[in-house]
Amino acid sequence: xxxxxxxxxxSKDMPLRKLAAELDIDQSTLSKYERGERLIKEELIPKLAxxxxxxxxxxxxxxxxxxxxxxxxxxxxxxxxxxxxEEKLKYYKNLHAKQGNIF
Numbered sequence: 001x002x003x004x005x006x007x008x009x010x011s012k013d014m015p016l017r018k019l020a021a022e023l024d025i026d027q028s029t030l031s032k033y034e035r036g037e038r039l040i041k042e043e044l045i046p047k048l049a050x051x052x053x054x055x056x057x058x059x060x061x062x063x064x065x066x067x068x069x070x071x072x073x074x075x076x077x078x079x080x081x082x083x084x085x086e087e088k089l090k091y092y093k094n095l096h097a098k099q100g101n102i103f
Contacts, residue, residue, distance in 0.1 A: 001062040006034040
């Protein structure tokens with residue numbers, strides 16, 4: 001997600017300090033977000049969506065992907081963890097669909 005934010009910012013020829021000011025965060029924090037060194041704070045997503053006129057849901061999906069990535073990044077079994085999680089997701093969706101619950 002950080003790279004996406006950087007591309008949006010650069011497409012507007014906007015300095016890092018200006019976007020940081022718009023988001024009311026420190027310039028070094030934004031820099032860490034853009035370099036993928038820190039997970040962006042979820043509460044910034046609506047501000048980014050409005051500021052760059054992009055789909056908030058797309059940003060949320062990217063954020064959640066990053067959140068999962070950051071939680072397993074240093075685990076040697078990351079790919080296996082993702083496979084198991086995908087299998088469990090399919091199982092729970094199917095289970096809830098059979099029960100008539102929205103998942």
